[in-house]
Structure formats: C-alpha cells, structure tokens
Amino acid sequence: MINARKRLLETTVMFAIPVVALWMLDDISVDDAKFFPKYICYGMLILASINALQLWLYLNRIRPISWPTFLRWSLPFKGGPVPFPVRRVGMALGLMTVYVFAMETVGFYLSGFLFFLLSLLVLDPAKPTPAGAGRKAVNALIFMAVVYVLFSVMLGVVIPSGIAL
Amino acid sequence: MDFITYFFACFTPLKIALMIGGAVGGILLGAAPGLSPTMAVALLVPFTFHMDPAEGLILLGAVYTAAVAGGSITAILINIPGAPANIATMFDGHPMARKGKAEKALYLSFLSSGVGGLFGVAVLILFTPPIARMAMEFGPAELFWLAIFGVTVIAGLSSGTVVKGLYAGSFGLLLSCIGENPVYGVERFVFSDMLTGGISIIPALIGLFAIPQIFTLVETIGQALEKQSFKAQKGVLREALGEIIRHPRQWIMGSVVGSFIGAIPGAGGQVAGLIAYDQSKKMSRTPELYGTGTPEGVISVESSNNATVGPALIPLLTMGIPGSPTAAVLLGGLLIHGLFPGPELFTKHADVAYTFIASMVVAQFAMAIFGIMISRYSHIVMNIPNIFMVAAVTILCVYGSYSVQNSMDDVIIMFCLGLCMYLSSRNSFSPAPVVLGLILGPLAEDNFSRGKIIAQTGDGLASYFLTGGVNMVVIALCAISIGWSIYSEWKMSRNNEARRAQATAATAASLSEA
Amino acid sequence: MKKLLIPFCLLALLLCGMSGAAMAAYPDKPLSMVVTYPPGGATDFQARIVTTMSSDEKFFGQPIVVINKPGAGGRVGWNWFAEKAANDGYWLSTYNAPHFIAQSLVFKDSKFTVDSFEPIATWGADPAVLIVPKDSPFKTLKDLIDFAKANPGKVTVNGAGLYVGHHIAMLQLAKAAGIKLTYVPEQGGTPAMQSVMGGKVMAGFNNLADAYRNRETVNILAIADLQRHPFIEDVPTFMEQGVEVDNSSVNYRGIFLPKGTDAAVIAKCEKAFLDMFNDKKVKELMVQSGSPMHVLDRKQTAELFTKVKKNLEELLKDIKE
Known part of the structure; x- marks a missing residue:
C-alpha cells in the first residue's frame, strides 16, 4: 500500500x-x-x-x-518482518550526534571509548547486568586500544586531542 | 628489454619483505571503512624518507595496489565501500555474502584484482609511449565528454527507478557545486563556513553509504537471519577460479575500461569500477541477475579497479602528471627522493624505475595470495553481532572522515549527508548516483568552463566541443550508452508486461478450474 | 594595601621569572605545522624537506608534524589558522605569497588579512616563467607579443588558478605590453603544465621548478624576476626584453605564526627556522628536488608582505573593471 x-x-x-x-x-x-x-x-x-x-x-x-x-535482504528474517524500532534508532541517532559534536572537545579516544560503551549498553535488547556491563567495557577498551596502537603508535597520525587522550 | 635485466633486481630479501609487508598492510588499511588508498599511501610516505628510493617506491606501490583491492573486503562483508572504486563491488558482492557465499565473493574479488592489476602493469610496461601520447590528447573538451559518459552511467545504474536515480545524480551534481569555483573564483551555496572548501569525496562517500548501513544494522539488532551461521567452506577457491575462467568477457572488459580511464589524468579513475559494472551489465546475457549476487558483477568491477593502478603511473613516470589522487601523493614521494619524472627517470635512474615496475608485477601476486589467505577468515566477520559492528564502524567512519583533511567540519558534513541519505533510502533513493554526481560534477563543469574560455578565442563553442578525433569517439560512446540503456529498459518492461500477462492468465485459468 | 604591595611585586617578579624559565623550556612537545595544500604538492613536500631536521637539538629539539588542511586554494587552511589555531607557539603554518594576500583582498568573507599573522621566515622563491609547447610558433617573447597585438584576446595563457602568482604575472604582462590575453585558470600547477604540453593552450605561466623539470617538452620564454636564475641561465627576464614585469608574481613560501604569540617564542622560532633553512643537508635536498631556495628573515618577510599587498591592490583594481 x-x-x-x-x-x-x-x-x-x-x-x-x-x-x-x-x-x-x-x-x-x-x-x-x-x-x-x-x-x-x-x-x-x-x-x-x-x-x-x-x-x-x-x-x-x-x-x-x-x-x-x-x-534488500536476500533472505527473510526468522519470525517475519518486525515493526520499525523507533526508540532504538532514536537512541542510536542521539548517541551518534553527541559523539560527533563532542569529539573535538573531549578527544578522539576518550569519546570513542565512551561512545562504544554507551552504545553497547543502550542498544542491547537484552536486560543489562553488571557482569554484562563489565564485559562490554572491556570490549570497548580492547577496540580503542587496537585503534590506538594502529593509528597513533604505528602510523603517527594526528587526531583531535581535546581534554583527554 | 632493460626491464628484464632489472626484473631480478627486485628479489632481494629486504625488497621482498617490503613488497609483502606493503601488500598485507595495504589490504588491511584499504579494508578499514573510511581509509582510502590515497590516505594509506600518504600515511606511509614519511616512512620512506629514510629508505633508499627504490625501496620506498616499492613499499608505496605495493600499498597502493593492495589498498585498492582491500576496499572490497568491507564492501562485500559489511556493505560499506572502502573507496569510491568499490561502490560497484557492493552491488553484487554483498548479496553474495548475505547468501552465505562471502568467501567465494572475496576470492573472486582478489583473483580479479590480481588479473586486472597484472593487465594494468602489462599496459604500463608495453604501451607506455602510445598511452602517454593519448593521455596528452585529452583536453577540456575531451574530458567534458568523458564526464558526460560517466553521467549516462548514472541512468543505467538505477533501472526500475530511473527518475529517482537521475534525481539523486542531479543532487550529487548540485552538491559538487558547493564551494569556490576554480575557474571563476566565485563561491556558491556556501551557507555555512564549513562548506568553504566544498564537499570532499571521501567524507561524502562514508556518509552516504556507511551511515544508512549503520542505521540498518541498528534496526536489525537482535534479529537473526534465517541462514544463521556462516561457516568456513571447502572447495570454494576452486569454484571461484572456475567462475573466472568461465567469464573471460567480464575481466577483459573490466581491465580494458580500467586501464583506459586510469591512464587519463583527471578523468576520475575512481569511477572506473562503476563504468565497468554498467558496461558489463549491458554486455551480459543475464542482466537481470545483476544486483542479486552474480559473480560477473564482482569480476568486472574488481578487475577494472586494479587495472587503473598501472596506467595511472604512465603519465606520472613519463611526464610527472599524476593520473589519480594517489598517484599525486606518489609524485611527492618521488620528488623527495630526487627522482624527477620524465625521460631522465628511465635513463639516469633506470635501476630505480625498472625495479619499481618489476615490483608492481610481484606485488599483484602478493596481494592476491594474501587476500585469499585473509578471506578464509571472513566468516568470523559475518558472525559478529550487529551491536559491535554499529559502534566499531561508526568510530572508524568518524576517524576516516576526519583524517582526509584534518577537519572536524568534514565529520559533521559526513554525518548530515548520511542522515539525509538514510531518510531518503526509505523512499527508494540510492546513494551510488549521488556519489557519481559528486565526482563527475567538477569534471564536467570545470572542463566545460575552461573549454568555453578557450573556444571563445578560437572558432566558437560548437567547433571546439564537437570536432576532433577523440571527441567524436567519446561522444559516440555516450550515444551508444544512452541508446543501450533506453533499449534495455524497454526490453525489460516488455518482459515484465509479458510475465504479468502470463500470471493473470494462469490465475484466471486456475480460478476457472476451481 | 601597602602591606600587600611588596609581596605582590615579588610574586609578579617570580611569575615573570617562571615564564622566562618556561620559555627556555619551549618547545617541550612536538610542534604542529599546518600546510594549506594537499599532500604531495610542491608546498607540502618542500615544507617537509625544510623541517626534517627540526628534532635536532640545534634547532627545536622536537619534531614538527605536518598537518594538511587543503581546500579553496589554501583559504580553508588559512581561515582555520587565523581563527582557531592556538597562539601558544606550538602551531605554525606555511604561507604562500602572493596567494594568501590576494585571497584576503578578493574574498571579502576571508577570516584573515595580512595582519592576522606574525611572519617568521621565508624559505623559497619560485618565480613564474612563461612557457610554450615545444612546437609552438612563438620562439621568443616578442613573437607572442606581436601575435597578441595583431589578434587581441586570441592568445590563451593558463596558470595554476585564480589570483595566484601566475595570474598576477599574466596581468602584469598584459598591462606592460599593452596586449589583451585570455587567462585560463587550471586546477593546479601540474594540470596547467599538462595543458601546455598537449598544446591545449598557446602559452602558460608556471613555476620555475616544474618548468625546469619538464624542459624537454616545453620552451621557457622568459622569467618574471629581477635577475636570471641559475637553473636556467639562458632564459632572459621580462625586463631584459623590454617588458616591465617585476618580481611581484614570485611564489614565496615560508612560515608564520598566529597573531598574539609571545615575542620570545617568535624570536626562538625565527632563529631556529633560519638555521634550518641554511643547513647544508636541507639545501642539498631542496636542490635535488629542483626547488629554488631564497631565505628571508622576519623583518624582510614582513616588508615583502607589505610590498606585495601594495602591488596587488593596484593590479587587482584593474581586474575589477
């Protein structure tokens, strides 16, 4: 229709x-x-x-x-089509906007870490638990550490530093 | 023949290590969404200061060709192109990945990249003088028609929604006008300070493709695809090789298109992939399969991408005129080592020049082999939960947009464009025509303006733009391209009508029986 | 009040002393240099060459990191530098004259003027040269001028862009010889060179460095400077051939700092940069890459800016009409 x-x-x-x-x-x-x-x-x-x-x-x-x-997805999802998840998309949008505008003041690595952690917490449909949150924080840290080593240490590129790293 | 003497000079341990390191590094850098080959080479130029000129060039050359191939990894696995060259890889590569054939798609991509790259380097070795001469023939008028040819591809890309495709393309052309016009020196559409420099291609590419994809991932968090697990499979490499052998037309055509466009300076080698895709679709016996995951689509695009690398070096090495933005960075690298492009390069510094070219040949193999080895683990990426992808890809994209021009404004432009694209994608607008318009706009407009200035001192616009050997050839290509698009649209709609008529007849028949 | 005066003065002295000490410690972290052109271009690689030695204790003792901020012929980078760069002495920028001065005059919404910056030093001067394709009917400058007089507006001359040195040179030539030329702005030095090589335009102005590297395929008719250049000994200047074109169009490249930077920092920078520019290794690398050097100190650079600004104001008045 x-x-x-x-x-x-x-x-x-x-x-x-x-x-x-x-x-x-x-x-x-x-x-x-x-x-x-x-x-x-x-x-x-x-x-x-x-x-x-x-x-x-x-x-x-x-x-x-x-x-x-x-x-277009070539294959259908299990359980058929679902209604558009407005709340989730809205939260993702909000998080991204804050990240993009705060990056320069807060600094690339710190804001990246916070963004990663917050999006893992906020967008996960499962119920948050302290252990789960801890694991997510570790994941976020690992990812940012890899990016750090690759870009700042090995390639020596310039990124906005802001308040923190 | 000097070439043969120097061929074996590139097999010292250090040089081989650099070639392999460059190939692997290039693939990984190219695979990061947001890092284009130009950036990858630019990041490594400072490293080469302390190296011997030959070694430095070998590293940069290997990274260049591998990064172009590496961009297909993100295009296929997560539907985000690593560089404008990989946009068309997404069209068939990602559907293949969705169907569980990611590994095959990647093998096809690296094999075709290797084939295309070898073709390009062969052109570099064998045809440098005639191609250099031909490249010189391309002035404002010829480049303008080439841009128009690219524009006709926009129409072809969007079969089914031609009006919206053309509109998106025009929007891209309009976006390209933002900023300062280089020929007249006036500023247009600069309604915010951030836009003084215009809209740069890589941030726009990232915004238009990655942001909608990220939001699509957000929408489907927690939902599982029916074909749940993507496992490693056996015998896929043999299958991929078979496909390549069975479709010679695709990679031959792709390599030729890539070489041609790559050799002409300022012709936007970034769109070679899209043009090859369009032409390959027109030439194929099964055009309706394009877009659903046919190997032909991947082969033609990837071979043409890598075929631009070798010929882009032709005007660079013979005249010091870079054929692509990445070649421009290489020019800086050459000059810093005191190597002036030109005939001197092949006489005074023959050892460096020929060793470099020889290493390009070997680098193709290194890239293809390592690409295939890395692709075996592609299923790991396909199994990563969406939620991690969303966060990781966003961070990489933000970084990628920032690093092109060290400008925070680019990140904001990327984000705004991305949001607009996401909202329009729900209304059947697709980003590929917009990017094509953005790339081709300056090409068409600036060359037209310059041509106009020159023509006004001569015999007038008509004779400047409509006469001349090369002009006629390119105009003919445009006409054929438009004609074929119209023909295939008409044929497709006739097939649809026939099918619909058959379906109604069948339902009527079954109803009357019941 | 009086009781506090003496401690206050002592404190003030102490603070001055401390800042003096802080200045002695400058720089204590890497310096960032903004290059307003894309990587690989002439300004970019020359900037990298002249600053390679900066980690040496003799100069800064810290590396200088190049940050490319290209766009709008340099304007994007200079806008950013004038508005947003910190003036703590850790941010420098390259400059191209007459480019930035011309842009500040022509584009009313530029965020900078000649006075927004503190000039430090100049490293290079790339004069504009008049080039024609190898097989051109113009064998000397006189041929071109005669042809232009007979066919006003028909001679196409290109250059690397609008309001850059090449454009200025063309305007001066047209004014001095009393001829009408048609200017074709290109997308940069290399595309302009390509057009001349391919015979798409009849003549062009380009950088000495690029023309010298391509002397097999183009003929150099004249050099827009006050004296001949050692790289091309047998090419006469415009003035020698009777055409009043001086060195206003020479492309000078150097360094400047944001306005308001501390005087001690400026002095230290000036000394360090002049030493670096005069260093033997740097000179060698520059010659190797075909880039002409011409070192000026802070005072000379400031005088240069004033002179160029005056010339430009006059010349650009003519375009507006």
Whole structure:
C-alpha cells in the first residue's frame, strides 16, 4: 500500500531542493558561474514533476513499495518482518550526534571509548547486568586500544586531542 | 628489454619483505571503512624518507595496489565501500555474502584484482609511449565528454527507478557545486563556513553509504537471519577460479575500461569500477541477475579497479602528471627522493624505475595470495553481532572522515549527508548516483568552463566541443550508452508486461478450474 | 594595601621569572605545522624537506608534524589558522605569497588579512616563467607579443588558478605590453603544465621548478624576476626584453605564526627556522628536488608582505573593471 503521507513529503522535498538552490544562486554576480547549477536545478524540477505525475497515476492502484537494491535482504528474517524500532534508532541517532559534536572537545579516544560503551549498553535488547556491563567495557577498551596502537603508535597520525587522550 | 635485466633486481630479501609487508598492510588499511588508498599511501610516505628510493617506491606501490583491492573486503562483508572504486563491488558482492557465499565473493574479488592489476602493469610496461601520447590528447573538451559518459552511467545504474536515480545524480551534481569555483573564483551555496572548501569525496562517500548501513544494522539488532551461521567452506577457491575462467568477457572488459580511464589524468579513475559494472551489465546475457549476487558483477568491477593502478603511473613516470589522487601523493614521494619524472627517470635512474615496475608485477601476486589467505577468515566477520559492528564502524567512519583533511567540519558534513541519505533510502533513493554526481560534477563543469574560455578565442563553442578525433569517439560512446540503456529498459518492461500477462492468465485459468 | 604591595611585586617578579624559565623550556612537545595544500604538492613536500631536521637539538629539539588542511586554494587552511589555531607557539603554518594576500583582498568573507599573522621566515622563491609547447610558433617573447597585438584576446595563457602568482604575472604582462590575453585558470600547477604540453593552450605561466623539470617538452620564454636564475641561465627576464614585469608574481613560501604569540617564542622560532633553512643537508635536498631556495628573515618577510599587498591592490583594481 502506498503511504500517502510519506509520498507527499517526498514530493515536497524533491521540489523544495532545487527551488532553494535557485534562490541561493541569485546572489552570485558572475553569470557564467550560475550556468551549470541553474540547469541542474531545472532538470531536478522536471524530474520532480515526472515523479509526482507517476505517483498521481498510481495513487489508486495497489502497488508495492520497492526497496532499493542495496538495502534488500536476500533472505527473510526468522519470525517475519518486525515493526520499525523507533526508540532504538532514536537512541542510536542521539548517541551518534553527541559523539560527533563532542569529539573535538573531549578527544578522539576518550569519546570513542565512551561512545562504544554507551552504545553497547543502550542498544542491547537484552536486560543489562553488571557482569554484562563489565564485559562490554572491556570490549570497548580492547577496540580503542587496537585503534590506538594502529593509528597513533604505528602510523603517527594526528587526531583531535581535546581534554583527554 | 632493460626491464628484464632489472626484473631480478627486485628479489632481494629486504625488497621482498617490503613488497609483502606493503601488500598485507595495504589490504588491511584499504579494508578499514573510511581509509582510502590515497590516505594509506600518504600515511606511509614519511616512512620512506629514510629508505633508499627504490625501496620506498616499492613499499608505496605495493600499498597502493593492495589498498585498492582491500576496499572490497568491507564492501562485500559489511556493505560499506572502502573507496569510491568499490561502490560497484557492493552491488553484487554483498548479496553474495548475505547468501552465505562471502568467501567465494572475496576470492573472486582478489583473483580479479590480481588479473586486472597484472593487465594494468602489462599496459604500463608495453604501451607506455602510445598511452602517454593519448593521455596528452585529452583536453577540456575531451574530458567534458568523458564526464558526460560517466553521467549516462548514472541512468543505467538505477533501472526500475530511473527518475529517482537521475534525481539523486542531479543532487550529487548540485552538491559538487558547493564551494569556490576554480575557474571563476566565485563561491556558491556556501551557507555555512564549513562548506568553504566544498564537499570532499571521501567524507561524502562514508556518509552516504556507511551511515544508512549503520542505521540498518541498528534496526536489525537482535534479529537473526534465517541462514544463521556462516561457516568456513571447502572447495570454494576452486569454484571461484572456475567462475573466472568461465567469464573471460567480464575481466577483459573490466581491465580494458580500467586501464583506459586510469591512464587519463583527471578523468576520475575512481569511477572506473562503476563504468565497468554498467558496461558489463549491458554486455551480459543475464542482466537481470545483476544486483542479486552474480559473480560477473564482482569480476568486472574488481578487475577494472586494479587495472587503473598501472596506467595511472604512465603519465606520472613519463611526464610527472599524476593520473589519480594517489598517484599525486606518489609524485611527492618521488620528488623527495630526487627522482624527477620524465625521460631522465628511465635513463639516469633506470635501476630505480625498472625495479619499481618489476615490483608492481610481484606485488599483484602478493596481494592476491594474501587476500585469499585473509578471506578464509571472513566468516568470523559475518558472525559478529550487529551491536559491535554499529559502534566499531561508526568510530572508524568518524576517524576516516576526519583524517582526509584534518577537519572536524568534514565529520559533521559526513554525518548530515548520511542522515539525509538514510531518510531518503526509505523512499527508494540510492546513494551510488549521488556519489557519481559528486565526482563527475567538477569534471564536467570545470572542463566545460575552461573549454568555453578557450573556444571563445578560437572558432566558437560548437567547433571546439564537437570536432576532433577523440571527441567524436567519446561522444559516440555516450550515444551508444544512452541508446543501450533506453533499449534495455524497454526490453525489460516488455518482459515484465509479458510475465504479468502470463500470471493473470494462469490465475484466471486456475480460478476457472476451481 | 601597602602591606600587600611588596609581596605582590615579588610574586609578579617570580611569575615573570617562571615564564622566562618556561620559555627556555619551549618547545617541550612536538610542534604542529599546518600546510594549506594537499599532500604531495610542491608546498607540502618542500615544507617537509625544510623541517626534517627540526628534532635536532640545534634547532627545536622536537619534531614538527605536518598537518594538511587543503581546500579553496589554501583559504580553508588559512581561515582555520587565523581563527582557531592556538597562539601558544606550538602551531605554525606555511604561507604562500602572493596567494594568501590576494585571497584576503578578493574574498571579502576571508577570516584573515595580512595582519592576522606574525611572519617568521621565508624559505623559497619560485618565480613564474612563461612557457610554450615545444612546437609552438612563438620562439621568443616578442613573437607572442606581436601575435597578441595583431589578434587581441586570441592568445590563451593558463596558470595554476585564480589570483595566484601566475595570474598576477599574466596581468602584469598584459598591462606592460599593452596586449589583451585570455587567462585560463587550471586546477593546479601540474594540470596547467599538462595543458601546455598537449598544446591545449598557446602559452602558460608556471613555476620555475616544474618548468625546469619538464624542459624537454616545453620552451621557457622568459622569467618574471629581477635577475636570471641559475637553473636556467639562458632564459632572459621580462625586463631584459623590454617588458616591465617585476618580481611581484614570485611564489614565496615560508612560515608564520598566529597573531598574539609571545615575542620570545617568535624570536626562538625565527632563529631556529633560519638555521634550518641554511643547513647544508636541507639545501642539498631542496636542490635535488629542483626547488629554488631564497631565505628571508622576519623583518624582510614582513616588508615583502607589505610590498606585495601594495602591488596587488593596484593590479587587482584593474581586474575589477
């Protein structure tokens, strides 16, 4: 079944991007530099219209949503398809955002270790136990240690140091 | 013939150790998601300062070719490309891994890489003068048409959702305009300070492919695939060899495409894999199998990737003009040792030059052998629980994005692009066209602008862009590519119609019987 | 209040003494040098060569780690350096003149100007040379100028980018000879060299170092400097041939520090770098890689910046019209 709300959102975004881009191009003085992006935006608008047209034509017929190849699983999961785990994805998203923005201030290795540990704790569907948490911390430490040896010691690369290591 | 005399000079113990070390190190570095071959070579250049020039070059050459092959490991096992060259490896490699055939896919990948690499080095040894001359023929107009040829591949990649594929490609082209235009010196779309330098390819690649994959892993934590355990299997190597022997067209075509694109400086050798994939799909007898895990897909892509390595060295060694970003780093390495590219290199420093080329041949074998040995343990990676993958891959990706330009901004760009891609992937948009657009955009636009400036002093745009031997050849290729795409789309939709008609007829028949 | 004055003064003296002692201990950890161009490029490998010896006690006693921050012709790195680099003496950057000065003048939203940095020293001067393909009909500079006078705007001249030394040289040539040339900005020195070699443009300005390495395939017609260069003894300067082009387009490379760095640190850096640049081994490696050296100290570098800025302001006024 076609999810109408999702399709509407998709169509709006597809039209919005070229419009915003064209608006941003207006400030530019050199005409030649506007040429390429301008025609790309026009092309995108045409494609967005075709897409909207296709959606409209098929709106009243049952048409399965086709997932892109690269995410398609060749074999089904045990127990059939499950509902989308909103909470888990949200937590992962939050953790990652904090990690990315805190990395520079806190330092690569420390923030990496904390991120690894926290994601293991938070995203695990099983109930947390002290022993389990301890084991996870050890895993996190081992991983960061390997990365440390490989990158900082052997290759001597530069990483943001921040407060701690 | 000098080459033969120097061939055996590369078999000293130290040099062999460097070749093997370089091959293994290169495979491992290439296998880390986020570390591209360019970075791997750049990281090792300082090590070579204290080495003899020949030894330093041998190490760098081995790492270069092995890193290109190593990127296929992540592409196949965890669906994240190690470099733009490995994007197309994912299309068929990962489905094979999902079906339990990871080992076979990896064997195929390393064997084809070895074959393609040898082909490339053979081109380097045998055809340097004509290829160097041909590379010089490629000016702004020719490069522009080559970029357009790449763009036609975008359409071919997304059969079934052509409109969305083209839209994603255009979005990639638009993204490539962000930043300062090198020909006109104006800034476009820089709505935040982070974007002054534009969007760099590796962080974008990581963001567009890895982040959606990471979130997919998050979604499926705790769920088990039906075919649960991935165990080591016997006899797979023989199977893989058999596949290669049975599909000569794929690796021949892949190697030729790779050599051609690798030899032309500034032609974006990173897209050789995608172009080979597209052409191989068009030439195949079973195009509908592409994307579900057919060996042909892996063979053509991996042979073309490694075939770019040898020819990229041709303009570098003969004229000092690097044919790829990694070759540019190698140029710096050469200069630091006082080796000037050019005819002098082959006369005054013949021993270094020929030993280096000879070592490239041996490095292909080293890479293929070690790649195969490492692949035997691939099932260990497939069995790692998703939760560890999520954390580990995120950290490596963040590191990889940061290290390209030592810029925190790149990490943030990577993350934002990744989130957008994740949300759009639920609506059937795929990342490959976006990356293609990002890589080809500057190629097309800058060459068009430069060509325009030059043409305006001469006979005008039309005659500049539409005349000239090389131009005509490339334009013809574009036309054939577009024509074939349209033809195969039409054929596929006709097959679908026929199948649907048959299905309705069958259901009608069975209903009437009941 | 008075009772506290004496202890306070003693404390202040003590602190000054301590900071003096701290300065004596500088540097006590590796230094980071930002190179605003990609690895493998001319600035990058020259920077690596001139700093290889820095771990020696004679110089810094600590290694200098190169951090590449490429983008927008150097602007990304210099923006970062002017805004975010600490001025504790552990962060240095390479500079390319006239590039950074031209960029600060042309791009209004650049975060730096000539005064955002403390110049330390200069190591190299790569003059621009006029090159033509081997089989070009232009055998001398005069041929090119005559042809350009007869066909205004038809002569295509390329260079490594916009507002870089090569572009400046072209503008000066056009102004001095009274001809109209068409400039084709390329993506860097090597692509520009490639275009000239392949005959895609009629002439080009490029770095002396690259032209010298490729002298089999290109002809060098003139050098934009005040005197001839030992690498190419038989190539005359523009001025010798009657065209008023001076050395404003010479690509100088050197080191600077963020504004506000301590004076003692600056002095120590200047001395250490000048010693390193004049070191025999460094000179040898530079010559080996074909990179011309020209060492200037802090005062000379600052004067250079002022002179180049003045020249550029005048020249760039012409482009705007």
